[in-house]
Amino acid sequence: MKLLNTLYVTLPESRLRLDNDTLRVEVEKETRLRVPLHHLQSVVCFGHVGLSAPLMHRLAEDGIALVLLDTNGRFKARLEGAVSGNVLLRQAQHRAVENAGVTLELARALVAGKLKNQRQVLQRGARESKQADDEAKLTRATKDLAASLRALPAASDLDTLRGIEGEAARTYFAALNLLVRPDLRELFSMDGRSRRPPRDRMNAMLSFFYSMWVNDCRSACEASGLDPQLGFLHAVRPGRAALALDLMEEFRPLADRLALTLVNRGQVSASDFVEREGGAVLLEGDARKAAVVAYQERKQEDLTHPLLAESVPLGVVPLVQARLLARCLRGETGGYLPFLTR
Numbered sequence: 001m002k003l004l005n006t007l008y009v010t011l012p013e014s015r016l017r018l019d020n021d022t023l024r025v026e027v028e029k030e031t032r033l034r035v036p037l038h039h040l041q042s043v044v045c046f047g048h049v050g051l052s053a054p055l056m057h058r059l060a061e062d063g064i065a066l067v068l069l070d071t072n073g074r075f076k077a078r079l080e081g082a083v084s085g086n087v088l089l090r091q092a093q094h095r096a097v098e099n100a101g102v103t104l105e106l107a108r109a110l111v112a113g114k115l116k117n118q119r120q121v122l123q124r125g126a127r128e129s130k131q132a133d134d135e136a137k138l139t140r141a142t143k144d145l146a147a148s149l150r151a152l153p154a155a156s157d158l159d160t161l162r163g164i165e166g167e168a169a170r171t172y173f174a175a176l177n178l179l180v181r182p183d184l185r186e187l188f189s190m191d192g193r194s195r196r197p198p199r200d201r202m203n204a205m206l207s208f209f210y211s212m213w214v215n216d217c218r219s220a221c222e223a224s225g226l227d228p229q230l231g232f233l234h235a236v237r238p239g240r241a242a243l244a245l246d247l248m249e250e251f252r253p254l255a256d257r258l259a260l261t262l263v264n265r266g267q268v269s270a271s272d273f274v275e276r277e278g279g280a281v282l283l284e285g286d287a288r289k290a291a292v293v294a295y296q297e298r299k300q301e302d303l304t305h306p307l308l309a310e311s312v313p314l315g316v317v318p319l320v321q322a323r324l325l326a327r328c329l330r331g332e333t334g335g336y337l338p339f340l341t342r
Helices: 053-061 087-098 100-128 132-154 158-179 182-188 201-223 242-264 285-299 314-329
Strands: 006-009 014-019 022-027 030-036 042-046 065-069 075-079 273-275 281-283 302-304 311-313
Touching (some): 006 201, 014 053, 053 065, 087 100, 087 314, 182 201, 201 281, 201 285, 201 314, 285 314
Antiparallel strands (some): 273 281
16 A cells, blocks of 8 residues: 555664665665665655755655654655646635635534544543543543534634634543553653643654654645645645645544553653753654554554445555545535544
8 A cells, every 4th residue: 555655764863865776774874774666655754864865856756755854753844746636626625725614614524533533532541441530530521522522513613613622632631641551640641732842751752643644644635636735624824734734633543542552551661752952852762663663553454444334554544534535625525524433
């Protein structure tokens, strides 16, 4: 599956070179990896990674996206060849964005998908909880999220909708602490969501996974002929992949679950993080590699898509959702149906 073919380069001070039809990864002039270019759809580099000019030209010629992220996973730049999206679809997308009613309906569907999947995370945690007090608090949070979902249809504008989403997010992230193993909560507790920069270990993990999800969602938008810059829920800003961020909303709870799994199983420990000047907390070393491997393995797991009723790898679901969104914008369906987890 093409969406699964992403090379993540996390080794500090590594250098990427072109070797005939192969990408070569070097560290201190020693070859660590060779990957045939025809196996790749995108290359994502974290932090200080060197790139040869011949390789950059070849990636652009072959339609392989090159994404540069900082050490925390924050987007810095993207190199790609000529855009070949469907112009008629993009015209329909522009018309939809200019229509306040259509924009609100699509944004409402995106938020509903996110809240339902967040609620599923907390419901699962309540079922598996071994402490009655935690179970009660998680159950209360799921009821609060259900109330937020019921409030969505009455939202008459984007600001109201975003307000409901923000309140639900505060409820959700407060409850997320209860899904961390009791003996690890002091080390991995969150005081809400902090982004730029993340201020604690769990936020650092979430930001790391979110950055990879948004890259895959952007690729899905482009592969479907959509303009990743033109979103509905997220405001349009220069350099911001607003539609990719829109599409990613329903997948954020999957990133949350993966982060919790790595922490609770001890695959990532408190010593794997470093605090930088200014209070930024970053995931470092072998733990970063372990997180990338876990993410790639998770994407290859098959699941049944609730709408298609077919088994597909999780990594392909963003492409499925982008195509469903494209059908909606072309007027082929009555509305957009977000992906819901089980």
